[in-house]
Amino acid sequence: MNSVHPAASDSRDALGALGALGLDTLDLGSVVADQPDPLIFATVSGAHLYGFPSRDSDVDLRGVHLLPVAELIGLDAPDETRGRIWDRDGVETDLVTHDLRKFAGLMLRPNGYVLEQLLSPLVVHTTDTHTELTALAPGVLTRNHAHHYRGFANTQWRLHEKTGELKPLLYTFRALLTGVHLMRSGRVLASLPELLGEVTAPSYLPELIAAKAEAEHRTGTGLVPESAAADIAALHEVLDSAQRDTGLPEHPSVRDALGDLVVRARLER
Template sequence: MIEHLDLSSVVAEQPDPLLFATVSGAHLYGFPSRDSDVDLRGVHLLPVEALIGLREAEETRSRMWVRDGVEMDLVTHDLRKFVRLMLRRNGYVLEQLLSPLVVHTSGLHAELAALAPDVVTTHHAHHYRGFACTQWRLFEKNDELKALLYTFRALLTGIHLMRSGEVVAHLPTLCGTVGEAPAYLGELIAAKAEAEHAPAAGTDPERLRADVEALHRTLDEARDASALPDAVTGAYDALHDLVVRARLGQHVQG
């Protein structure tokens, strides 16, 4: 799907250094379609003068364009904003940070990834429940496989995270590790590969609803039984020090 694209050139085009860039979205989740766009996510490092002057700093940059016939979607956050998102129980940024589909990396990327387990709490269950609810409502509106698979992916990621403390976003992997995953998900993944906006043809709406509701209950149970902490403790100081070191230029290059 993405092998023919020169994604490294995207890194070189950015106005400020990227500490990392990874592939997210359907490619990370394990159900890309032939016509899926490529979602690139990462962290840029603004110079000190961009943060202390009068102009508004570009803490988030977003760009969409077409390259070699493929739609590209790039979103990066400045390091400080990204770390703040990490501390706000945001599972999405952890998935970006820990994505195995790495376009660009650095020493700071490795440091951030090493600290990721220390920011995971039981409250991340709320993130995945909320994302699943949003996608389910979208599925009820458009009847597309994409939204349905996003719903199941979010719930299974949350369940696995509560049980293991490990962020896994790849749906085929989750189907093999979370015992409650519906057996028909493999067929839905295969159908989604044919087209990005494929309809959920042949699915039983009542069965889908029952299975989604059951996974919500499983997520609640996994959260209640989880060994994860209720709040972030030691990671805050380590992340603060990392941001300061990076901004002062002590450890930017990999």
């Protein structure tokens, strides 16, 4: 596999996006260099991608690595998922990567999380294979991705009810709005501030985003309207309706193309 940088314009866009969040000052490039196997891509996910990082937010890096053939055909189980957490430049950073074959398999499931990682505009490292995966992403989108966002929203809402923190509440709204937007447009959009311009949402969300920016685990005491539970329930109904009316297919259409890409990338290594 030939590792290359993105086109100049794409590279400037990615650096600009990282810079807008203050992430260009972190030595994230050395993270890539430290990996035992080539990385196909590494992007920033989590609260930075969702548009509501706090001053003390950690940096969530997600990506794909490429194992050599020998590790896949030997007696030992391959190291298909790797995770590492460390403090870099005074900021807690974690990196989780999957081998290309495993990641391609996750893409074929109704898993919005991996698609958000793949399509994140906060690009730390990219290659030709990343570009090809991105081009295939529309072919894995289905109406069943609504289930992913519905389930994620339910989990985060229960966490908010337990802790009272703003972070899981914003995650709840973000998941539902991303799901609605995906069902209506066929596009994955993970940034909550951007979603507010695309999907009708409660008017108090910008205030909650601003409040959460002050501290990662800030509670919503005195900030969360009593109508929040009803607003969440209403968005669930909007998502249900959007799923019923969506033009997205029932199943992915690019399984063979993904399989070909995995084989080609592995052999070219």
